[in-house]
Amino acid sequence: MSDIVAMVEEIGRKAQKGARVLAWADGDVKDQALLAMAEGLESARGSLQEANAKDLAAAEARGLSPAMIDRLRLTDAVIDGMAEGIRQVVALPDPVGEMSDLRRRPNGMQVGRMRVPLGVIGIIYESRPNVTADAAALCIKSGNAVILRGGSEAYHSNRAIAAVLAAGLDRAGLTGDAVCFIDTTDRAAVGALLKMDQYVDIIIPRGGKGLIKRIMEESLIPIIKHLDGICHTYVDSKADLAMADALSFNGKMQRTGVCNATETLLVHQAVAKAFLPGHVARLQKAGCEVRGCARTQALAEGVIAATEEDWGTEYLCATLSIRVVESLDAAMDHIDRYTSRHTEVIVTTDHSRAMRFLREVDSSAVMVNASSRFNDGFQFGLGAEMGISTDKLHVRGPVGLEGLTCQKYVVFGEGQLRT
Amino acid sequence: MSDIVAMVEEIGRKAQKGARVLAWADGDVKDQALLAMAEGLESARGSLQEANAKDLAAAEARGLSPAMIDRLRLTDAVIDGMAEGIRQVVALPDPVGEMSDLRRRPNGMQVGRMRVPLGVIGIIYESRPNVTADAAALCIKSGNAVILRGGSEAYHSNRAIAAVLAAGLDRAGLTGDAVCFIDTTDRAAVGALLKMDQYVDIIIPRGGKGLIKRIMEESLIPIIKHLDGICHTYVDSKADLAMADALSFNGKMQRTGVCNATETLLVHQAVAKAFLPGHVARLQKAGCEVRGCARTQALAEGVIAATEEDWGTEYLCATLSIRVVESLDAAMDHIDRYTSRHTEVIVTTDHSRAMRFLREVDSSAVMVNASSRFNDGFQFGLGAEMGISTDKLHVRGPVGLEGLTCQKYVVFGEGQLRT
Numbered sequence: 001m002s003d004i005v006a007m008v009e010e011i012g013r014k015a016q017k018g019a020r021v022l023a024w025a026d027g028d029v030k031d032q033a034l035l036a037m038a039e040g041l042e043s044a045r046g047s048l049q050e051a052n053a054k055d056l057a058a059a060e061a062r063g064l065s066p067a068m069i070d071r072l073r074l075t076d077a078v079i080d081g082m083a084e085g086i087r088q089v090v091a092l093p094d095p096v097g098e099m100s101d102l103r104r105r106p107n108g109m110q111v112g113r114m115r116v117p118l119g120v121i122g123i124i125y126e127s128r129p130n131v132t133a134d135a136a137a138l139c140i141k142s143g144n145a146v147i148l149r150g151g152s153e154a155y156h157s158n159r160a161i162a163a164v165l166a167a168g169l170d171r172a173g174l175t176g177d178a179v180c181f182i183d184t185t186d187r188a189a190v191g192a193l194l195k196m197d198q199y200v201d202i203i204i205p206r207g208g209k210g211l212i213k214r215i216m217e218e219s220l221i222p223i224i225k226h227l228d229g230i231c232h233t234y235v236d237s238k239a240d241l242a243m244a245d246a247l248s249f250n251g252k253m254q255r256t257g258v259c260n261a262t263e264t265l266l267v268h269q270a271v272a273k274a275f276l277p278g279h280v281a282r283l284q285k286a287g288c289e290v291r292g293c294a295r296t297q298a299l300a301e302g303v304i305a306a307t308e309e310d311w312g313t314e315y316l317c318a319t320l321s322i323r324v325v326e327s328l329d330a331a332m333d334h335i336d337r338y339t340s341r342h343t344e345v346i347v348t349t350d351h352s353r354a355m356r357f358l359r360e361v362d363s364s365a366v367m368v369n370a371s372s373r374f375n376d377g378f379q380f381g382l383g384a385e386m387g388i389s390t391d392k393l394h395v396r397g398p399v400g401l402e403g404l405t406c407q408k409y410v411v412f413g414e415g416q417l418r419t
Numbered sequence: 420m421s422d423i424v425a426m427v428e429e430i431g432r433k434a435q436k437g438a439r440v441l442a443w444a445d446g447d448v449k450d451q452a453l454l455a456m457a458e459g460l461e462s463a464r465g466s467l468q469e470a471n472a473k474d475l476a477a478a479e480a481r482g483l484s485p486a487m488i489d490r491l492r493l494t495d496a497v498i499d500g501m502a503e504g505i506r507q508v509v510a511l512p513d514p515v516g517e518m519s520d521l522r523r524r525p526n527g528m529q530v531g532r533m534r535v536p537l538g539v540i541g542i543i544y545e546s547r548p549n550v551t552a553d554a555a556a557l558c559i560k561s562g563n564a565v566i567l568r569g570g571s572e573a574y575h576s577n578r579a580i581a582a583v584l585a586a587g588l589d590r591a592g593l594t595g596d597a598v599c600f601i602d603t604t605d606r607a608a609v610g611a612l613l614k615m616d617q618y619v620d621i622i623i624p625r626g627g628k629g630l631i632k633r634i635m636e637e638s639l640i641p642i643i644k645h646l647d648g649i650c651h652t653y654v655d656s657k658a659d660l661a662m663a664d665a666l667s668f669n670g671k672m673q674r675t676g677v678c679n680a681t682e683t684l685l686v687h688q689a690v691a692k693a694f695l696p697g698h699v700a701r702l703q704k705a706g707c708e709v710r711g712c713a714r715t716q717a718l719a720e721g722v723i724a725a726t727e728e729d730w731g732t733e734y735l736c737a738t739l740s741i742r743v744v745e746s747l748d749a750a751m752d753h754i755d756r757y758t759s760r761h762t763e764v765i766v767t768t769d770h771s772r773a774m775r776f777l778r779e780v781d782s783s784a785v786m787v788n789a790s791s792r793f794n795d796g797f798q799f800g801l802g803a804e805m806g807i808s809t810d811k812l813h814v815r816g817p818v819g820l821e822g823l824t825c826q827k828y829v830v831f832g833e834g835q836l837r838t
Contacts, residue, residue, distance in 0.1 A: 024778055097778065109789055119781070216616075224812075246834060250837055358829050362535060369833055380530050392620050392621070392825045406812065409785070409817075412789075416790065417669040
């Protein structure tokens with residue numbers, strides 16, 4: 001066994017010990033620990049920024065782009081933000097221990113379900129070091145231990161943050177074992193982690209498609225993942241066109257580099273002529289590049305011809321593709337073919353079309369008359385999120401505290417025997 | 420691309436088409452189709468038994484054991500049982516479309532969740548051909564399409580059953596595409612299926628540990644699995660000993676070859692002397708082999724010394740291992756170390772010990788004063804089950820119709836924009 005594998009196994013064992021302590025820690029003990037973690041970050045500001053300086057120097061030496069370097073930087077505001085984020089998690093209700101669906105069986109036995117932590121969560125992430133604190137806080141609140149593996153470019157920063165968080169857990173009388181950090185930049189450590197299903201219950205990758213595909217291929221451990229966000233807004237023939245204009249514009253332009261931004265606008269042919277010229281002009285005026293099908297090009301100025309590839313592209317910038325469709329069914333067919341199953345919106349005043357779209361479109365969030373930008377843990381009222389799952393198993397959409405737990409069956413008997 | 424891969428991809432595309440039809444078929448249409456499937460099996464009795472005769476002849480030629488051959492046999496009773504099983508599924512409520520947790524957000528938007536099918540479910544199973552009908556019925560009722568891949572020893576039987584089921588779907592005006600059968604015994608087909616994550620949403624393996632481990636290693640698709648059932652019954656110092664005697668005996672001996680049978684009995688040292696001699700004698704009289712720790716051996720006659728290996732063994736026969744423990748904590752430590760996270764039972768009259776055990780023991784079902792044999796879909800009131808999951812993600816314990824669905828977010832807006 002290589003040194004790396006041995007080291008990662010040692011971390012696995014430690015995290016599993018930590019998970020046992022966390023699993024049934026009382027809610028207020030976990031909250032005290034989270035507050036100690038937040039205070040720890042604030043008072044370690046100096047040493048965190050010292051560690052961060054090493055990453056920044058290395059990034060500059062490697063010639064990373066200014067934007068990339070900016071994402072790495074632990075400014076005072078970023079440190080304050082991490083502490084504030086942890087305090088917001090403190091304010092959320094503890095999901096662990098909730099009992100539901102308790103029913104009496106014909107033999108008098110009560111059968112129900114109890115919400116419990118998953119155990120050990122492995123998080124593999126790229127860039128931004130604040131993820132270290134955000135992810136750890138959600139795992140601790142939900143009673144899990146976490147193994148953190150950040151990108152090599154933020155190695156020193158992540159390491160320093162994780163150490164502060166573990167110390168906060170220790171200070172609060174829980175255990176630092178519940179926040180483990182893989183203390184090497186060797187890529188073999190990721191491979192070892194992904195095979196360690198005896199210690200790790202779930203892997204959550206956060207990063208680009210390349211990272212996630214590699215993890216899917218290698219992992220023996222179940223994954224909760226976000227692949228990409230090719231989100232659609234469909235303007236129905238029965239849409240309120242002023243509302244459609246506002247929703248499409250907000251879906252695309254309110255923030256463009258995010259997974260819940262609208263990437264393709266579908267427009268029913270009956271309203272295309274009334275809707276598209278003005279809407280396209282408004283988008284273009286705001287700096288949005290518009291690509292479209294031939295019918296869109298015929299109706300609006302300055303539209304670039306969309307290629308087949310456009311329909312399957314997550315632009316993550318101020319570019320929108322537009323297609324005129326013949327019917328609601330054609331819109332749903334287009335979505336079914338090209339969607340990444342993240343977020344889809346219908347704009348319509350027709351009840352039965354709205355309900356058909358809601359039922360039949362299979363994405364993590366399906367919306368009637370609302371902006372695609374709302375698919376988000378804070379906006380949905382989950383309080384915080386670990387990411388947005390485009391998987392179908394276990395949890396779809398924003399992954400909040402509940403997504404980091406599972407339900408076991410509990411049975412209250414009085415000596416019942418099976419016959 | 421090999422012919423096998425091309426063939427399996429063709430099946431994947433077909434199943435995905437079938438899944439679209441099934442996803443929003445009305446409940447009574449699905450029920451009519453299930454009834455047509457049940458009737459189809461009954462009226463195809465002759466041709467099913469003809470196909471089955473080929474499998475039986477091949478099994479005899481290969482020298483399979485009489486017990487194995489018996490499991491393969493499609494007797495009239497087995498065919499009646501399949502049809503009756505499908506009719507029981509008809510009687511269950513349709514899980515699809517249920518909306519829950521609808522809450523109004525501060526901006527007036529309503530956010531909730533809707534239960535929807537998973538899509539395409541791949542089932543890889545060994546032996547008993549009746550699984551073909553049972554599994555397909557649960558998938559259809561929950562709005563999914565299914566791809567069936569049975570063991571080669573039941574190839575002709577499975578193929579004939581699947582064809583009858585698909586014909587029933589067609590007759591009822593749905594589509595036979597929703598029940599697909601991998602029409603080859605070539606093992607490469609399984610490898611191809613496990614890589615087809617563009618068409619298959621989930622894999623459910625049913626069979627021995629070897630099959631399941633191979634699937635875990637190869638699959639790119641999420642899995643719901645049952646590994647093994649090393650279940651414990653713990654007799655607390657505060658137990659009603661007559662109840663403990665009945666529950667341990669029922670847990671082990673009511674049926675021994677099943678995953679929810681008790682394999683290890685843990686006994687608190689304070690009651691070991693009063694409990695074990697009589698209980699061990701009763702087990703032995705009923706033909707159960709008892710293995711035990713040194714303290715068990717000292718208290719009861721004819722107890723074989725248990726080895727370390729015994730604590731981690733799923734006997735699946737009339738053998739029980741017994742260990743005397745010093746405390747509830749020692750019992751929970753033993754369970755944590757050796758359990759397969761299937762089912763654990765505490766026998767006690769003490770409320771706080773019962774609740775600690777319920778909370779802290781992390782298995783798919785944790786029971787107070789009830790037989791481990793109750794961890795079962797029918798017994799828990801789910802109506803039917805696809806198996807019992809020892810995984811933590813998505814579904815733990817019996818996998819009923821709900822376990823074959825997921826929840827997406829639904830949003831009802833009136834033009835809300837994100838700011």
